[in-house]
Amino acid sequence: MDDAAVSIEPEAEAPPPPPPRRFAYRHRIPTRVWHWLNALTVFVMLMSGLMIFNAHPHLYWGQYGANFDHPWLSFRGRPIPGWATIPSTYNLAAARRWHLAFAWLLVVPLILFVLTSLINRHAQRDLKPTRDEVKPAHIWHDISEHARLRFPAGDAALRYNILQKFSYVGVIFVLLPLMVLTGVAMSPSMDAAWPWLLDIFGGRQSARSLHFITAMLLLAFIIVHLVMVALAGPINEIGSMITGRFRVPPDRSQQ
Amino acid sequence: MIDRRGFIATGASGLLLGGCDRLNHNPGFRGVLRSAEKLTMASQRLISPRDALARQYTDADLSPIFRSNGTAMPGGEEYAAHLKANFANWRLVVDGLVARPLSLPLAALRSAPHRVQVTRHDCVEGWSAIGKWHGLELSRILDAAGLSTRAKYIVFHCADRFGDKPYYESIDLVDAFHPQTIIAWGMNGHFLPVPNGAPLRLRVERQLGYKQAKYIQRIEAVDSLAHVYGGKGGYWEDNVDYEWYAGI
Numbered sequence: 001m002d003d004a005a006v007s008i009e010p011e012a013e014a015p016p017p018p019p020p021r022r023f024a025y026r027h028r029i030p031t032r033v034w035h036w037l038n039a040l041t042v043f044v045m046l047m048s049g050l051m052i053f054n055a056h057p058h059l060y061w062g063q064y065g066a067n068f069d070h071p072w073l074s075f076r077g078r079p080i081p082g083w084a085t086i087p088s089t090y091n092l093a094a095a096r097r098w099h100l101a102f103a104w105l106l107v108v109p110l111i112l113f114v115l116t117s118l119i120n121r122h123a124q125r126d127l128k129p130t131r132d133e134v135k136p137a138h139i140w141h142d143i144s145e146h147a148r149l150r151f152p153a154g155d156a157a158l159r160y161n162i163l164q165k166f167s168y169v170g171v172i173f174v175l176l177p178l179m180v181l182t183g184v185a186m187s188p189s190m191d192a193a194w195p196w197l198l199d200i201f202g203g204r205q206s207a208r209s210l211h212f213i214t215a216m217l218l219l220a221f222i223i224v225h226l227v228m229v230a231l232a233g234p235i236n237e238i239g240s241m242i243t244g245r246f247r248v249p250p251d252r253s254q255q
Numbered sequence: 256m257i258d259r260r261g262f263i264a265t266g267a268s269g270l271l272l273g274g275c276d277r278l279n280h281n282p283g284f285r286g287v288l289r290s291a292e293k294l295t296m297a298s299q300r301l302i303s304p305r306d307a308l309a310r311q312y313t314d315a316d317l318s319p320i321f322r323s324n325g326t327a328m329p330g331g332e333e334y335a336a337h338l339k340a341n342f343a344n345w346r347l348v349v350d351g352l353v354a355r356p357l358s359l360p361l362a363a364l365r366s367a368p369h370r371v372q373v374t375r376h377d378c379v380e381g382w383s384a385i386g387k388w389h390g391l392e393l394s395r396i397l398d399a400a401g402l403s404t405r406a407k408y409i410v411f412h413c414a415d416r417f418g419d420k421p422y423y424e425s426i427d428l429v430d431a432f433h434p435q436t437i438i439a440w441g442m443n444g445h446f447l448p449v450p451n452g453a454p455l456r457l458r459v460e461r462q463l464g465y466k467q468a469k470y471i472q473r474i475e476a477v478d479s480l481a482h483v484y485g486g487k488g489g490y491w492e493d494n495v496d497y498e499w500y501a502g503i
Binding site: 047058069091103204 | 275276279285287288289290291292294295299302303304307308309310312316318319320322375377378379380381382383384385460461462463491495496497498502503
């Protein structure tokens, strides 16, 4: 055997150099500011709201509902534990102070973000599902890819996939507005100013039930959202929500 | 043994909660939270027509049982004597910043032309009950007494005590002169039952339940709430920091 051949062989086996790290600008400033404001506000709203729920942990459908009426959901005592409420010991007055103050931080930025993203076309360009994406076959394909934890890579990672679009559109344009409107429908003063609030929700107690259900759906979104961030690479994902710069995961075909 | 992730989660939630509880006791932060009450009130007043009516329901919508809350039976010999006499000697005093202080016998209030309204009572705790109320518009009482132009608030002094403190409430003139704001003497076709405020209670339909003072003995017109009891305009406002404006 000759020496030259031995020395050449390892070089031929060496892996190709990794593709250069590619960064892209993924989140614009309104998205990033609103995201982190909500990360604070939504937790305060959920936790102070759960304390308010502790004051009367029974939910009804219709215009009225109190202790002698039939609830569709009912708990004994104060069901929500202190670690999940603001403040951590029973205090309806303080919980309402937090809830009704932070509600402004939820509703005003929500309106601003929705308007901004319609005007700068973020909603139409990035969030609106395309005709191809809403085909059942495509949706099913995305679900099975997600179930196998195979997330989009390369340029596809720079766009929202259809499951993300459904979630974000659902939260921004359905759940959050529903949260605000059902909340406002519980205000006796707003019911006088805007009587249609009672009509669209079928009464104050129905609005209260929907407020609770919508809050639980938002909580479910947050849990799934955090799991997905953790699975998709938390440093890159969180970093891109802070700086806007996203490291594009290399395409599988290049691996 | 707690695994590392559980430990971090517990620690983080402890930090967050500890932080919230500490903020909750910080006077500066509480002031910021409290300023939201003024913003809410100003915004609601801005978009509400002054006389926007609370939803009026029909007899078919009445709660089968109208829950009472707070005091169910005022203590003390004075109230017991009134109850025994079927409130025959009960009088409603109207004083403070008025041109003609009044002392109205209950019978006179009950025989005056009155208003009937089926409305929803919303408790701060979250429940609602629908009742039918019979009573005299507060605006007519205030007009009869000749309200001074200096008056800014109407204070309702009640016969019941909560713990060792008298119950009272207050509203401003926008709500005092609202067409649905009445001094009610009847509920669901009968004179008021004791747990619901016999013989006189306030209905101020665009605010929450704790504003609906029961067992009213005296109506006082004032230019400031600062010198009335604890200064915040109501029993709950003084003692547990409920909002004075209970429109939400």
